[in-house]
Amino acid sequence: xxxxxxxxxxxxxxxxxxxxxxxxxxxxxxxxxxxxxxxxxxxxxxxxxxxxxxxxxxxxxxxxxxxxxxxxxxxxxxxxxxxxxxxxxxxxxxxxxxxxxxxxxxxxxxxxxxxxxxxxxxxxxxxxxxxxxxxxxxxxxxxxxxxxxxxxxxxxxxxxxxxxxxxxxxxxxxxxxxxxxxxxxxxxxxxxxxxxxxxxxxxxxxxxxxxxxxxxxxxxxxxx
Numbered sequence: 001x002x003x004x005x006x007x008x009x010x011x012x013x014x015x016x017x018x019x020x021x022x023x024x025x026x027x028x029x030x031x032x033x034x035x036x037x038x039x040x041x042x043x044x045x046x047x048x049x050x051x052x053x054x055x056x057x058x059x060x061x062x063x064x065x066x067x068x069x070x071x072x073x074x075x076x077x078x079x080x081x082x083x084x085x086x087x088x089x090x091x092x093x094x095x096x097x098x099x100x101x102x103x104x105x106x107x108x109x110x111x112x113x114x115x116x117x118x119x120x121x122x123x124x125x126x127x128x129x130x131x132x133x134x135x136x137x138x139x140x141x142x143x144x145x146x147x148x149x150x151x152x153x154x155x156x157x158x159x160x161x162x163x164x165x166x167x168x169x170x171x172x173x174x175x176x177x178x179x180x181x182x183x184x185x186x187x188x189x190x191x192x193x194x195x196x197x198x199x200x201x202x203x204x205x206x207x208x209x210x211x212x213x214x215x216x217x218x219x220x221x222x223x224x
Contacts, residue, residue, distance in 0.1 A: 007078060007079055007082075007128055007131060007132060008077035008078055008079060009051045009077050009078075009079060009104075010077060011124060011127075011128060012079065012121070012124050012125060012128060013121075013124070014124055015120050015124070016118065016120055016121060016124075020118050020120070020121065023114065023117070023118070024114050024118070024121065027106060027107070027110035027111075027113075027114060028051070028104040028105060028106055029104070029105045029107075030053075030102065030103070030104060030105070031050075031102070031103045031104075031105050032100070032101075032102055032103075033055075033097045033100065033101050033102075033103060034097065034100055035097055035098070035099045035100045035101075036096065036097060036098070036099075037096060037097050038094065038095070038096045039057060039080065039095040039096060039097065039103065040081065040091055040094065040095050041091065041094050042060070042061070042062055042091055042092065042093055042094040043090050043091060044090060044091050045088075045090055045091075046081060046084035046085045046087075046088060046089060046090065046091050046108070047085070047088075047107060047108050048081070048085055048105050048106055048107045048108055049079055049080065049081045049082045049085035049086075049105075049106050049108075049111065050079070050080040050081055050095070050103045050104070050105055050106075051077070051078070051079055051080070051103065051104040051105075051106065052074055052075060052076055052077060052078045052080065052101060052102075052103060053076065053101075053102040053103060053104050054076060054101060054102040055075070055097060055098070055099050055100055055101025055102060056073055056074065056075045056097070056098040056099060056101065056158075056159070057073070057074050057075075057078070057080055057095055057096070057097055057098065057101060057103075058070050058072065058073045058074075058095070058096060058097075058098055058182065059071045059072045059073075059074070059080070059093045059094070059095050060093060060094040060095070060096065061092075061093055061094075062094060067184050068181050068182075068184065069182075069183070069184050070151075070155060070181075070182035070183065071093060072158070073098060073155065073158035073159060079128065080095050080103075081093075081095065082125075082128060082129065082132065083129060083132055085106075085108050085111065086108070086111065086125070086129060088108060098159065098174075099173070111125075148183050148184065148185050148189070148193075149193055149196075150222055151182075151183040151184075152179065152182075152183045152185070152190065152193050152194075153197070153202075153218065153221065153222035154222045154223060155179065155182050155183060156171055156179075156197075156203070156210065156212065156218070156222075157212070157215070157218050157219055157222055157223055159171045159174060160212045160215060160218075163211070168211060168212070168213075168215075169211075169212040169215040170209055170210060170211050170212065171209070171210040171212065172208065172209055173208060174210075176190045176191055176194070194210070201213060201214075202214070202217070202218055202221075
């Protein structure tokens with residue numbers, strides 16, 4: 001079964017010849033974005049999709065009341081803004097970097113041109129669009145019922161990176177205010193939730209750092 005992990009650039013290029021890949025890659029440009037900076041805003045016209053080459057990007061939904069919810073945090077290879085770019089519609093999510101990131105930009109006109117010229121590429125893009133739609137339907141009900149605590153746990157797992165030893169995982173440089181904005185909670189609530197996670201032996205808090213003590217267990221708890 002395909003999952004959100006399959007919504008990546010390698011899936012878009014699956015089954016293509018080297019010459020076809022070179023033609024497509026030749027349409028891409030490079031963009032460097034500083035940490036905690038917008039890539040695109042919710043409601044703006046979509047003229048390109050983005051491929052994360054390095055760093056992490058979070059997708060955000062903002063309500064009319066000003067609340068902000070993180071719908072996902074993605075890293076190398078993930079395609080950002082595919083649906084709105086394909087349709088040429090306004091962005092229904094915003095995207096911003098978690099840390100400094102390198103992106104590859106695929107303009108909508110070039111995307112359509114490559115799809116018209118390379119049938120297998122068009123089929124791959126259609127499959128990714130269907131996968132995004134299917135995932136959205138499957139996740140809608142569970143996410144609506146999901147507790148804020150579970151959302152916070154899921155965000156921590158998404159933000160975790162290998163530590164300097166390579167044996168553990170940590171969340172670096174993210175404030176409690178920022179965690180709160182990612183899950184729609186206040187800073188005091190986040191502080192209490194992190195304390196509860198620590199008491200359960202899931203994390204350990206340090207200054208500017210959260211250690212994930214058992215990343216596999218946390219993934220089973222919050223991601224499955």
